[in-house]
Amino acid sequence: MSDDIEIPVESGPSQELAAELDERAADGRMPGRRGLATRQRLLDATAEQLETVGYRDLKVIDIARAAGTSPATFYQYFPDAEAAVLVLAAALTEAWHEELEALVAGRDWSGDPAGAAHEVVEGFLTFWTDHRAILKVLDLASMEGDFRFRDLRTWLLNGATEALRDLAATHDSGYDPKATAGIVVAMLAHVANHRPGLERWGVDHDALVAAMAGMLRHAVAG
Amino acid sequence: MSDDIEIPVESGPSQELAAELDERAADGRMPGRRGLATRQRLLDATAEQLETVGYRDLKVIDIARAAGTSPATFYQYFPDAEAAVLVLAAALTEAWHEELEALVAGRDWSGDPAGAAHEVVEGFLTFWTDHRAILKVLDLASMEGDFRFRDLRTWLLNGATEALRDLAATHDSGYDPKATAGIVVAMLAHVANHRPGLERWGVDHDALVAAMAGMLRHAVAG
Amino acid sequence: MSDDIEIPVESGPSQELAAELDERAADGRMPGRRGLATRQRLLDATAEQLETVGYRDLKVIDIARAAGTSPATFYQYFPDAEAAVLVLAAALTEAWHEELEALVAGRDWSGDPAGAAHEVVEGFLTFWTDHRAILKVLDLASMEGDFRFRDLRTWLLNGATEALRDLAATHDSGYDPKATAGIVVAMLAHVANHRPGLERWGVDHDALVAAMAGMLRHAVAG
Amino acid sequence: MSDDIEIPVESGPSQELAAELDERAADGRMPGRRGLATRQRLLDATAEQLETVGYRDLKVIDIARAAGTSPATFYQYFPDAEAAVLVLAAALTEAWHEELEALVAGRDWSGDPAGAAHEVVEGFLTFWTDHRAILKVLDLASMEGDFRFRDLRTWLLNGATEALRDLAATHDSGYDPKATAGIVVAMLAHVANHRPGLERWGVDHDALVAAMAGMLRHAVAG
DNA sequence: GATGAATGAGGTTTCATTCAT
DNA sequence: TATGAATGAAACCTCATTCAT
Numbered sequence: 054m055s056d057d058i059e060i061p062v063e064s065g066p067s068q069e070l071a072a073e074l075d076e077r078a079a080d081g082r083m084p085g086r087r088g089l090a091t092r093q094r095l096l097d098a099t100a101e102q103l104e105t106v107g108y109r110d111l112k113v114i115d116i117a118r119a120a121g122t123s124p125a126t127f128y129q130y131f132p133d134a135e136a137a138v139l140v141l142a143a144a145l146t147e148a149w150h151e152e153l154e155a156l157v158a159g160r161d162w163s164g165d166p167a168g169a170a171h172e173v174v175e176g177f178l179t180f181w182t183d184h185r186a187i188l189k190v191l192d193l194a195s196m197e198g199d200f201r202f203r204d205l206r207t208w209l210l211n212g213a214t215e216a217l218r219d220l221a222a223t224h225d226s227g228y229d230p231k232a233t234a235g236i237v238v239a240m241l242a243h244v245a246n247h248r249p250g251l252e253r254w255g256v257d258h259d260a261l262v263a264a265m266a267g268m269l270r271h272a273v274a275g
Numbered sequence: 276m277s278d279d280i281e282i283p284v285e286s287g288p289s290q291e292l293a294a295e296l297d298e299r300a301a302d303g304r305m306p307g308r309r310g311l312a313t314r315q316r317l318l319d320a321t322a323e324q325l326e327t328v329g330y331r332d333l334k335v336i337d338i339a340r341a342a343g344t345s346p347a348t349f350y351q352y353f354p355d356a357e358a359a360v361l362v363l364a365a366a367l368t369e370a371w372h373e374e375l376e377a378l379v380a381g382r383d384w385s386g387d388p389a390g391a392a393h394e395v396v397e398g399f400l401t402f403w404t405d406h407r408a409i410l411k412v413l414d415l416a417s418m419e420g421d422f423r424f425r426d427l428r429t430w431l432l433n434g435a436t437e438a439l440r441d442l443a444a445t446h447d448s449g450y451d452p453k454a455t456a457g458i459v460v461a462m463l464a465h466v467a468n469h470r471p472g473l474e475r476w477g478v479d480h481d482a483l484v485a486a487m488a489g490m491l492r493h494a495v496a497g
Numbered sequence: 498m499s500d501d502i503e504i505p506v507e508s509g510p511s512q513e514l515a516a517e518l519d520e521r522a523a524d525g526r527m528p529g530r531r532g533l534a535t536r537q538r539l540l541d542a543t544a545e546q547l548e549t550v551g552y553r554d555l556k557v558i559d560i561a562r563a564a565g566t567s568p569a570t571f572y573q574y575f576p577d578a579e580a581a582v583l584v585l586a587a588a589l590t591e592a593w594h595e596e597l598e599a600l601v602a603g604r605d606w607s608g609d610p611a612g613a614a615h616e617v618v619e620g621f622l623t624f625w626t627d628h629r630a631i632l633k634v635l636d637l638a639s640m641e642g643d644f645r646f647r648d649l650r651t652w653l654l655n656g657a658t659e660a661l662r663d664l665a666a667t668h669d670s671g672y673d674p675k676a677t678a679g680i681v682v683a684m685l686a687h688v689a690n691h692r693p694g695l696e697r698w699g700v701d702h703d704a705l706v707a708a709m710a711g712m713l714r715h716a717v718a719g
Numbered sequence: 720m721s722d723d724i725e726i727p728v729e730s731g732p733s734q735e736l737a738a739e740l741d742e743r744a745a746d747g748r749m750p751g752r753r754g755l756a757t758r759q760r761l762l763d764a765t766a767e768q769l770e771t772v773g774y775r776d777l778k779v780i781d782i783a784r785a786a787g788t789s790p791a792t793f794y795q796y797f798p799d800a801e802a803a804v805l806v807l808a809a810a811l812t813e814a815w816h817e818e819l820e821a822l823v824a825g826r827d828w829s830g831d832p833a834g835a836a837h838e839v840v841e842g843f844l845t846f847w848t849d850h851r852a853i854l855k856v857l858d859l860a861s862m863e864g865d866f867r868f869r870d871l872r873t874w875l876l877n878g879a880t881e882a883l884r885d886l887a888a889t890h891d892s893g894y895d896p897k898a899t900a901g902i903v904v905a906m907l908a909h910v911a912n913h914r915p916g917l918e919r920w921g922v923d924h925d926a927l928v929a930a931m932a933g934m935l936r937h938a939v940a941g
Numbered sequence: 942g943a944t945g946a947a948t949g950a951g952g953t954t955t956c957a958t959t960c961a962t
Numbered sequence: 963t964a965t966g967a968a969t970g971a972a973a974c975c976t977c978a979t980t981c982a983t
Binding site for chain 5: 091123125
């Protein structure tokens with residue numbers, strides 16, 4: 054283990070992000086009620102575009118159209134399309150960081166480990182599916198080394214991962230609990246991303262969940 | 276289980292791809308030695324761009340420049356940038372399909388299951404790291420539902436996945452062997468993609484490999 | 498000489514300008530105390546922008562921000578950015594027309610022509626340097642044929658030029674006194690504009706002033 | 720005098736300019752015959768625009784239209800409109816640097832100083848009028864501190880200015896010959912720029928030339 | 942009086958793509 | 963075979979300007 058090089062994500066995403074996430078308009082002023090509503094419509098439209106056309110083809114002009122405004126208005130609230138995505142990702146992180154932690158930590162692992170594992174897997178897959186558009190961006194941008202997105206991703210998953218690590222640490226498997234936790238989350242994330250492919254290949258949902266729950270339980274609960 | 280809707284990937288990538296992959300030039304003729312060399316330079320340049328700028332920013336103009344030619348020449352050999360990527364992906368699939376199968380199947384699972392699992396994990400991570408640029412595209416495009424890339428990805432991993440499934444089937448874990456195999460591959464792939472992130476988070480390579488090997492062994496060899 | 502086509506600038510800038518210079522707000526009403534203060538802040542901000550970014554990049558949005566207001570407020574007082582510049586230029590003209598005349602006329606040319614010439618040159622350079630931002634606009638717009646700015650420029654310099662002409666007329670140099678006066682002012686203006694360049698080229702301030710004073714004295718005082 | 724801080728313009732415009740002036744296209748390659756012709760058409764169109772609409776309103780789209788091409792083509796040859804202007808200015812400098820020097824140095828100053836002065840003034844005014852559009856940019860940009868343009872301007876006028884300095888140095892006026900030369904050139908330049916204004920004010924061409932020639936002669940030839 | 946908010950309009954810039962050589 | 967050259971098309975982005983509050 055090398056805890057010493059661990060980055061401090063316990064306190065939330067980095068300070069640098071703050072500047073990119075604040076709600077001020079292009080002229081530096083804080084928008085009023087109406088402005089914030091427009092901003093929100095633009096964010097909704099961005100999410101919508103992300104689901105329909107993907108990150109690669111995200112265009113300011115399309116977001117604006119979908120929001121019922123003009124590109125000029127978009128630029129009042131965000132410097133570019135990526136900034137809006139970043140806000141969405143931050144909002145997702147904010148909203149789900151603790152929920153995901155609770156998804157793992159709030160289970161009866163000692164009384165019903167199989168049930169706990171099952172619930173975690175189902176909960177995780179549901180979460181991932183519900184938000185796959187943004188999570189895809191988070192994944193992709195992280196892979197490409199974008200610090201802002203990677204920090205958000207780390208923070209989003211951090212609570213759950215640490216809860217899994219703590220669980221894994223309670224029994225001696227002979228493996229690094231941290232590594233185990235990381236791997237489990239990776240497994241869940243990747244399966245969630247590629248579920249359609251797996252199903253097409255002939256693996257149905259229940260079998261998938263059962264097998265993952267089994268692996269999860271074995272890994273963290275012995 | 277629904278083996279009945281399983282798509283026939285055993286025989287290699289779909290026929291539709293063939294048209295996109297052939298080596299004929301824009302005028303329908305088969306290029307000669309010199310033409311093929313140019314085509315290859317363009318492919319190499321495409322791979323290079325994929326590594327440096329990523330899929331999202333892949334541009335014909337940059338590929339051509341990197342290959343020391345002009346865009347016009349590029350269009351002699353490929354209809355667009357994606358087509359070149361497709362060729363690269365197909366070549367990777369072609370070259371590694373059996374290697375990956377052998378990576379799994381060619382191990383002494385009964386004699387030294389721990390060693391076998393370890394070798395599979397290491398081999399897989401190495402493979403993925405060496406080709407991460409193209410594999411990233413394969414992943415991304417698969418996630419976005421592109422059939423051509425998804426078929427290639429399936430075919431690339433098919434040998435290994437089936438070998439894992441067969442292994443898993445030899446002992447009764449109570450779980451669907453196919454699901455198990457799919458999950459194991461997913462785990463390997465995702466960890467490979469996010470290795471830098473995991474290491475930054477404080478998990479070093481050896482611990483990661485050990486934990487994955489443990490999970491792999493438990494999943495497919497009991 | 499063609500005094501007959503001479504335009505009558507003796508009485509101040511043209512009537513046409515009046516409309517552009519009045520202090521009424523966009524709605525035609527005369528602003529009150531608070532409104533005039535805002536207007537003045539906008540003028541100050543315009544001058545500030547002129548000094549920092551120049552005429553070419555003057556933008557209503559920047560003026561408003563620098564004044565601590567919004568563009569909408571700017572349009573309450575001026576139809577566009579140029580109008581504010583015009584007001585600044587007119588104010589400069591108003592304030593300096595007589596001062597510049599006195600700078601020339603109020604000297605002891607018969608008793609101490611060398612001293613008088615020296616004082617005129619120094620005074621002129623100082624004036625020009627202090628107001629170079631607006632004078633640059635006056636120059637540029639005049640060169641581009643804008644009547645409003647050219648009339649202001651003419652009126653600004655008129656008193657001084659005529660005083661020089663009168664001086665030149667008192668002795669017979671054989672040259673047109675008016676031409677002489679115009680040339681002298683041109684020399685002063687251009688040197689003032691390009692002082693940094695001349696100094697970089699290796700001519701220091703004192704040498705410059707001395708030489709100009711010499712030429713000025715010879716031209717107008719024989 | 721402070722020759723020690725004199726910048727070395729004897730060898731032509733700075734090296735940095737070279738990069739901005741070379742004829743390579745946007746892709747870094749050297750255009751062929753046809754490409755260079757197009758480039759030249761764009762330069763001509765730029766000069767034309769400069770004369771009709773001025774520097775402040777120079778637009779790539781207008782240049783392209785005037786050249787009978789599209790903006791995209793413009794960007795093949797220049798990074799922006801200013802770059803084209805810079806090329807024009809450099810070409811003017813290149814073409815006239817020696818001519819202007821000869822205009823001063825190639826006169827019979829000892830035999831017919833009045834005639835020499837007259838010819839210099841007339842030649843200078845003609846030159847300036849013929850190229851006023853670009854010279855205006857050179858002046859303006861120099862005043863705004865743009866090194867590239869200022870270096871070009873210095874180099875353009877350098878030959879003539881030094882010739883004037885040498886002349887001034889041959890008789891003891893008591894003034895710095897360099898300052899005198901700089902002032903004379905300033906006078907010529909400014910009068911040339913504002914000739915229409917002076918004529919409107921009632922000074923006709925001949926009187927202007929005569930008076931300037933007189934001043935010039937007195938300043939440099941005693 | 943002041944200004945939040947919205948946007949039409951228009952120039953900038955980049956690229957994929959074509960075609961004649 | 964290769965490519966110089968040109969450009970349509972489309973997105974980006976910025977501002978001047980307006981209007982309702």
